[in-house]
Amino acid sequence: DAGVIQSPRHEVTEMGQEVTLRCKPISGHDYLFWYRQTMMRGLELLIYFNNNVPIDDSGMPEDRFSAKMPNASFSTLKIQPSEPRDSAVYFCASSPLLLGQETQYFGPGTRLLVL
Amino acid sequence: EDQVTQSPEALRLQEGESSSLNCSYTVSGLRGLFWYRQDPGKGPEFLFTLYSAGEEKEKERLKATLTKKESFLHITAPKPEDSATYLCAVRAGYSTLTFGKGTMLLVSP
Numbered sequence: 001d002a003g004v005i006q007s008p009r010h011e012v013t014e015m016g017q018e019v020t021l022r023c024k025p026i027s028g029h030d031y032l033f034w035y036r037q038t039m040m041r042g043l044e045l046l047i048y049f050n051n052n053v054p055i056d057d058s059g060m061p062e063d064r065f066s067a068k069m070p071n072a073s074f075s076t077l078k079i080q081p082s083e084p085r086d087s088a089v090y091f092c093a094s095s096p097l098l099l100g101q102e103t104q105y106f107g108p109g110t111r112l113l114v115l
Numbered sequence: 116e117d118q119v120t121q122s123p124e125a126l127r128l129q130e131g132e133s134s135s136l137n138c139s140y141t142v143s144g145l146r147g148l149f150w151y152r153q154d155p156g157k158g159p160e161f162l163f164t165l166y167s168a169g170e171e172k173e174k175e176r177l178k179a180t181l182t183k184k185e186s187f188l189h190i191t192a193p194k195p196e197d198s199a200t201y202l203c204a205v206r207a208g209y210s211t212l213t214f215g216k217g218t219m220l221l222v223s224p
Contacts, residue, residue, distance in 0.1 A: 004158070033211070042216035043159070043202065056211070091158050103149070104212060106158030 004107035006092050012113045018080040021110045023092030024073055030097040033104060034067055034077050037089045049075065082114045117142045117207050121215035128193055128222050136188040136218045138203030148186050149212065150179050151202040159202055193222045 005024040013019055025032045033048040047057040052069045060067070064083070069075040079086055089111050093104040118141040128134055140148065147166055151159035163172045165181040172179050176197060178189045188201055200219045204212040 043214040045211050048211060093158075103161050103164060105161065106151075108156075108158050111156075 004092055004094055004105055006090075006107040006110050008110060009108060010111050010113075012115065013082055014115050015083055016081045017114075018078065019082045019086075019112060019114075021077040021090050021092075021112070023075045023077070023107060025075070025092070025094030026096075026105055027073065028096065029094035029105075031095045031104075032069060032075050033093040033095075034075070035091040035093065035106075037091060037109070043091070046077070082112075084114045087112055087114050117205055117213040119203055119205055119213055119215035121201075121203050121218050123218060124216070125219040126221070128190075128220070130194055130222055130224050131192045133189070133191045133193070135190070136201055136220070138186040138188070138215055139184060140186070140203075140205045142205050142207035142213075144207050145205060147206040148181055149204040149206070150186070150188055151204065153200045153202055153217070162201075190220070193220075195222045195224050198222045 004026055007022045011019060031050055034046040035043050036046055037043045044059060046059045047067045048055055049069045052072060065079055067077045089109045091106050091109045093106045095104045120139045122137045147164050149164050150162040152162055153159045163179040165179055168181055168183045170181050176191050176193060180187045198221050200217040202214055202217045204214040206212050
């Protein structure tokens, strides 16, 4: 398996622009997670899905952030409008439904810089 | 609220100099403590899961142990390729993972 795939790997945009991050989870995994990583706050969970349904979005910082999972093999995280404080590395992770063994597998991340 | 504290924040070792990284946690109903390795510019890579106090797991030069309040990642005779940031995370009940901020390890030849 190719692992979790994320695109783009790097994104530079200007404040106010819309940004869309994409993720393809590992085939057969039932859970998909979106994280944000910064030096100050470390790795923070934004939202996660189970079988394409959003379960907990309490980590989404503001209404400017939205996430969708239209099918089992694709998810997007959108920021509109973007702000400089959104600059961070965004990771997507997926895990199988193995009760008590829910190891998460991470993608390579998207490094976002908002000018 | 689940809390995870890792120490030290950074650690520099000479090749072959063994040491330990600490992960202290506060959760109610631990359902797993996870160790990940993260190389610069990459996503975290899974290393171990520990489920109960007294449990130990090993992989090459790494050994993870767990007590009721903390976990240690012991690194024996490290090599430069062990340089990375090591992340600890806990899972309580049916909740999601809560990560610590990590320990950045640098092993010099």
